[in-house]
Amino acid sequence: MLFHVADRTRWEASVAAGEYTQSTRGMELADVGFIHLSTESQVPGVLERFYAGVTDLVLLHIDETRLTSAVVFEDVPGASEQFPHLYGPLNPDAVTGTSSVT
Numbered sequence: 001m002l003f004h005v006a007d008r009t010r011w012e013a014s015v016a017a018g019e020y021t022q023s024t025r026g027m028e029l030a031d032v033g034f035i036h037l038s039t040e041s042q043v044p045g046v047l048e049r050f051y052a053g054v055t056d057l058v059l060l061h062i063d064e065t066r067l068t069s070a071v072v073f074e075d076v077p078g079a080s081e082q083f084p085h086l087y088g089p090l091n092p093d094a095v096t097g098t099s100s101v102t
Contacts (some may be wrong), residue, residue: 002037002071002084004060005101011058019089026052034085037062037071044085047101057101066094077098 006022014020023032038046043059051057064071069088076083 001096002062002064003040003043004035004037004062004090004091005043005046006058006060008056008095009059011060011098014090015092019091021089025054034072034087034089037086039084042081052064053100058098059101060090060095061097061099062090062094064094065094067091068094068098 005025006020007025010022011020014022021035023029023034024036029035036046042070064084067086067088068091071084071085071086073082
C-alpha cells in the first residue's frame with residue numbers, strides 16, 4: 001500500500017474527471033514529472049514537513065498493483081530512505097480508501 005496527501009476538493013474533482021495529476025502541494029505532474037507518494041511509515045514526516053497548518057486534506061490509500069503508471073522508488077535529497085514516485089497520472093480506481101488528515 002502506498003499513500004498520497006491530497007487536497008480534498010482537488011481529489012473529489014479528479015475522481016469525476018477520471019485522473020489525478022497533482023504532484024504535491026502547489027505543483028502538477030506536468031511541472032515535476034511525477035506524483036509524490038509515500039509508504040505508510042513516511043506519511044507522518046511528510047505531513048509534518050510539507051503540510052503543517054494546511055486544512056481540508058485527505059490521505060489517499062493506493063493499491064500499487066492497480067496503478068496504470070509506473071512507480072519508482074528513488075533517492076530524495078536530504079532523506080535517508082527512498083520515496084515512491086508515480087510517473088504518470090493516478091487512476092482513481094487504484095485508490096482503495098481515503099482518510100481525513102487534520
